[in-house]
Amino acid sequence: MKSVLFIVNPFSGGIDKSALLDSIESFAQEHHYRYSIYKTTGSADLEQVKELIAELNPAVIAVAGGDGTILTAVNAVFGTPTSIVIIPVGSANGMAKELNVPMDINKALALIESGKDLLIDLLDINGxxxxxxxxxxxxxxxxxxxxxxxxxxxxxxxxxxxxxxxxxxxxxxxxxxxxxxxxxxxxxxxxxxxxxxxxxxxxxxxxxxxxxxxxxxxxxxxxxxxxxxxxxxxxxxxxxxxxxxxxxxxxxxxxxxxxxxxxxxxxxxxxxxxxxxxxxxxxxxxxxxxxx
Missing domain, CATH: 2.60.200.40 (Tumour Suppressor Smad4)
Structure with a gap:
């Protein structure tokens, strides 16, 4: 059974996330995932995500948010084999566009099953x-x-x-x-x-x-x-x-x-x-x- 951690930023893009959360629940249950959904608060999110990773040991982290939320996920999985999927619901979705991630939520979710791993570089800026x-x-x-x-x-x-x-x-x-x-x-x-x-x-x-x-x-x-x-x-x-x-x-x-x-x-x-x-x-x- 695949383990997946979903990180959802409730405020990104200025849109209501109710439909998104319903889609996530349906997709996860359809594929029989062991999963958890974490909603960011803007306070100690990285620490909370790291704790959930330790508990769930996910193969994939699906990030529903903008570049800032993606950055939180990257910091959490840095140095581990865990892969990240972007569900583009941010204001600009810069990283999603860079990786040609589908803007359709269901198509983006499908990458959890069909996506190919791409190892990318990061930058260290003042640590x-x-x-x-x-x-x-x-x-x-x-x-x-x-x-x-x-x-x-x-x-x-x-x-x-x-x-x-x-x-x-x-x-x-x-x-x-x-x-x-x-x-x-x-x-x-x-x-x-x-x-x-x-x-x-x-x-x-x-x-x-x-x-x-x-x-x-x-x-x-x-x-x-x-x-x-x-x-x-x-x-x-x-x-x-x-x-x-x-x-x-x-x-x-x-x-x-x-x-x-x-x-x-x-x-x-x-x-x-x-x-x-x-x-x-x-x-x-x-x-x-x-x-x-």
Whole structure:
């Protein structure tokens, strides 16, 4: 009998989860799983999930939530053979889109039975795990505002993007790569394990979750109207063509900012930092996907 732990974020995506919970119960009973459903509260979730894993010893953890909920699951199973399935019910579903997970709940649940294991890289950022994307500057500030807003949805996120565009601040960064040291002035710097945000904006066209590398996407100061050009390029996979964008592939980096800057990873605020140390953790966790 297969053991499955379902982690459900009741607040993700701003939608009622009653139908989702019914679908989970029906699917689990139909397949005769030994299972448990954990609803996140935002308080000590990682510790609670680890306790449930110790009790249930699940072969699979199915995560119904956004990138932050996925991050909780990854932290819980890191270093174990347990696989993760994403049930995309977040606001943006960035990681689900990266892995081409079906947006239909029942099709996503079916991956528990039919999915193929894909071992992906993780990032260690100042001692914390990052699965998808981290950044400083523009988007990190947007994420903080979004986190403080009780409402959810892409339009709420978009509202804060436009607010922050009028408050862009340049920071000076010293970037120590394995073979060279560079300095850059930027309004945002993205540390991309993956290729795109949940909005569909491809900010890292060369990104891969399995190549043992990540990319620094450096965005220099741009005129306000250029934001729309950058957005257009991002949605059509030409972000790196912009004169305001520089992309560098590496397996590790140390970034020092001239003044403390807000850092976020996978939609979770880490805090204000002046030094960011990042390294790849190759093939660290398994996700069940439609095809490898």
């Amino acid at each position: 914390k795990i990052c699965v998808h994307l981290a950044d400083v500057g523009l988007n990190a500030k947007v994420v903080k505002r979004f986190e403080q807003d009780p409402n959810r949805g892409l339009w709420i996120y978009g509202k804060y993007v436009f607010r922050e565009l009028f408050q862009l601040r340049i920071n000076r960064f010293s970037i120590q790569l394995p073979e060279r040291k560079i300095r850059r002035f930027a309004v945002s710097m993205i540390f991309a394990n993956a290729s795109k945000y949940g909005t569909g904006a491809v900010i890292n066209p060369v990104g891969s979750l399995t190549d043992g590398k990540f990319e620094l996407c450096i965005i220099r100061q741009f005129p306000f109207w250029q934001f729309f050009v950058l957005a257009y390029k991002a949605f059509f996979g030409k972000f790196s063509d912009s004169e305001y964008v520089e992309i560098i592939s590496t397996s590790q980096v140390t970034v020092k900012a001239s003044r403390k800057t807000l850092l976020q990873a996978d939609g979770e605020i880490i805090g204000k930092v002046s030094t960011i140390v990042i390294k790849v953790l190759p093939q660290s966790v398994s996700f069940l996907v439609s095809s490898v």
